[in-house]
Amino acid sequence: MTAKPIRVALDAMGGDFAPLNEIQGAIAAAKIVSRYTPLEIIFIGKEKEIRSALAQFDTSELHYSIVNADETVTMDDEPSAVIKRKRNSSLFRGIELHADGYADAFVSAGNTGAVMATATLILGRIKGVNRPTIGTFFPTTQKGRPALILDAGANIESKPRHLYEFAVMGSAYVTQIFGVENPRVGLLNIGEERVKGTEAVVQAYELLENGPLNFIGNIEGRDILHGVADIVVCDGFTGNILLKFAESIMSMLKAKLRAYAGQSFLHKTAIGLAAIPLKAVFKELDYQEYGGIPLLGVNGAVIIGHGKSTPKALQNMILSAVETVRKDVNGTIGRAFVAASSSSEQSKN
Amino acid sequence: MTAKPIRVALDAMGGDFAPLNEIQGAIAAAKIVSRYTPLEIIFIGKEKEIRSALAQFDTSELHYSIVNADETVTMDDEPSAVIKRKRNSSLFRGIELHADGYADAFVSAGNTGAVMATATLILGRIKGVNRPTIGTFFPTTQKGRPALILDAGANIESKPRHLYEFAVMGSAYVTQIFGVENPRVGLLNIGEERVKGTEAVVQAYELLENGPLNFIGNIEGRDILHGVADIVVCDGFTGNILLKFAESIMSMLKAKLRAYAGQSFLHKTAIGLAAIPLKAVFKELDYQEYGGIPLLGVNGAVIIGHGKSTPKALQNMILSAVETVRKDVNGTIGRAFVAASSSSEQSKN
Structure with a gap:
């Protein structure tokens, strides 16, 4: 070569x-x-x-x-x-x-x-x-199709325009890297209705709705792992807490399984037999498999x-x-903002 | 009787x-x-x-x-x-x-x-x-000592004073119902340092620090399941997303285990053997075990x-x-606010 x-x-x-x-x-x-x-x-x-x-x-x-x-x-x-x-x-x-x-x-x-x-x-x-962002991947029940959570902690108080930018950058990234056409963008919220959530989230909904992305509307905490969206947009405070919470689940489950195994010889044997499938599943859920967090x-x-x-x-x-x-990826993001600028400008005015 | x-x-x-x-x-x-x-x-x-x-x-x-x-x-x-x-x-x-x-x-x-x-x-x-609150219990690695997350969705945009109130109500509840003396109050944040997080959270830190509760400072998403705090204080937007995310974990793991079992007869047998310990552990993590969410x-x-x-x-x-x-519980909460009012009044001024 x-x-x-x-x-x-x-x-x-x-x-x-x-x-x-x-x-x-x-x-x-x-x-x-x-x-x-x-x-x-x-x-x-x-x-x-x-x-x-x-x-x-x-x-x-x-x-x-x-x-x-x-x-x-x-x-x-x-x-x-x-x-x-x-x-x-x-x-x-x-x-x-x-x-x-x-x-x-x-x-x-x-x-x-x-x-x-x-x-x-x-x-x-x-x-x-306006705001570069760091994302993180969450595994989903849809094999080989993780969800990109943006922002994961870089932007603590995110304005509607920032949330919109996260969506544009995330879409460009997922399209380029995973070859997903028209990736689904979900806005993380406490309910599906457009009136739900904080003022910033309600306004971001409008920007996304009027933009060129494949916006599927509000999604809830329970939808992430079920792979409802390819890109999950949220402020960095929520994203960071969610990311760290998710990282702790495996160690918590392992601790619970160890405690169970310690209760009796029978339990220990059962956990021993369960170890191989559990390891296989835990491996799939491991953040390491998805590598580094892109700074977009x-x-x-x-x-x-x-x-x-x-x-x-x-x-x-x-x-x-x-x-x-x-x-x-950067060229694609740049072009995405050129393409998106007309519609988002409209929404801003 | x-x-x-x-x-x-x-x-x-x-x-x-x-x-x-x-x-x-x-x-x-x-x-x-x-x-x-x-x-x-x-x-x-x-x-x-x-x-x-x-x-x-x-x-x-x-x-x-x-x-x-x-x-x-x-x-x-x-x-x-x-x-x-x-x-x-x-x-x-x-x-x-x-x-x-x-x-x-x-x-x-x-x-x-x-x-x-x-x-x-x-x-x-x-x-x-000022703001009644709904909490939810998360299991922790400390058996029999779940964490009470407040607010879990009732108060979307929580002011510092509201976060403080959640802590007072949660402490009174946990003390009365579980008999935990001086329950540990953690403020959910993106880092341990007092300067971290949103403006509201930084100010709530001050109120809590000057109040009469057993405030252990900021805690992160990863600390919840490890039982670092008995009461985890956060705004209802974050709490609700976290709660629904947590609820979805078990069904996601079950789906992953089912998919693994479907891959071969050997896998199916292994999962069959693993079923009993897994059910025991999953049961412990089930929200139903903690019953209803109190409206405090x-x-x-x-x-x-x-x-x-x-x-x-x-x-x-x-x-x-x-x-x-x-x-x-209500009498206790009322008395807690009388007791807490002097210190919180000080902090407000």
Whole structure:
């Protein structure tokens, strides 16, 4: 293959298990991606630490380079402080490399707020976008068709126009990445009737109704897992609480099953027999399977992952970055806003 | 026993399976309650329909009377329309009987909004309460110690003062009903830091911090099921979405397990073996086990249940009504507001 490689800048200091999980994720991703297009990983971070970690693995199939960055952004760092005072961090340097054209994408399992703020500042927003957004995938009963929840915590108090933008960006993303034509957009609410919910949600309903998307109306909390919508639009406060709640369900069920097993030998045996099907089902519900959370609306391909990202999750984040670049998600979002602007302008007036 | 019976007015037309589930729930509740205190059920609704349904069951242990009400409130009726135009409905008549002292409590699996509005109007609010609230119980990993989520949908846009009131009412309820001393109050938010979240939540944090409750600070979506707090305070929009989402998890898991079983005979056998422990765990997570949702803050004992309430759920709603009366939950809430008023007045100024 002589195609130009896709260059992914990887924050090697991002996650809670950095750089080990980052390196393993990169090696696994390279094995998959190199089948169809060349991939180069640019590890950003403390060079010495990265090199000694790399030495523990077989990197023969990995094309990589290292860019040194001495500082590390922690989960407690305020986003604004990173921009002001941690310009030599792996997070800041990685986004800068991407903005300057030395990388086609940036991937981090680090401080979500800091990645978001820095990316928005340095890369800028796509025309038409007031609020870039981070989504998250929820599994549904419809196999292979997860629901994208937008916003998942980036925009706490979302105005009607912001909710509308989330829908436009989410639709473009799902269409490009999953090949879903006219993905169904649902507005998360406390009832189906258009008059239900907060003032912001009622107004967003109107914008969506008058827009060009496949808007299916209000949906309720119970509809998400049943796969009623491909894109679930909500404010970041609700989305974030829902996301974290959902993440805790599996560990809660596991704790309950363990407690049950501990009650008697018979229970223990029954749970032992149940373990294989349960694992299969739990695996399907695992957020890691869906890889990184896309940051939509910035002029760049930025994939943000959970701090606790496993090698598998990081692999999927890199795959997600590659697809975002290959399928020109940003171009599609830009065109969607051009297409949508006439109808949304009408609604605004 | 010669104690005065506790008289529960039961909306016999309320739920989706009325009056059958209501009657079965009443019979089951009577068996339990009559062991320690006499119980009288006042069925409100279409007398003929109730009588013919009652004839199908053994009512020898049930003390009951019937009050005829020809109209029925549907799930689609606007709360205000019920008050204006359906005064001869089982819902309205039942609450009226309670307000006039002919019943000690009112139980309904009918239209939540209509019960709430009618009860607030006719029974009035407890002094100190601006917004009555409906809560819901979530199971936690701490056996026998569910979390009470307040508000679960009655108050869509909650001001800081309302969030504070939910905490006061929830604490009083949990203390009285479950005997939990100094129940832990958590404010549902997107992060632990006090500056996180919406303006309303940040201000509610201050009120709670300066109040007399056992406020443990902000908690996140992932903390609920782990039993970090006994009372989880949130606006009704978030609470309602979370509640409906949580209710859908079991059916989603069941669908996934069924799909897995359908893949092969081996899978089917494994799921068959797993069925008993899974049922035991799912049962523990079932909302029905926690009975009716208490409407807190009105001058009366009003228990509102899910439209799909089973006989078991209705039984638990009646038990919940009896406990609310016996343990003087309203008196406790009233006293809590008197006790809390000095500190909250301070915070307001």
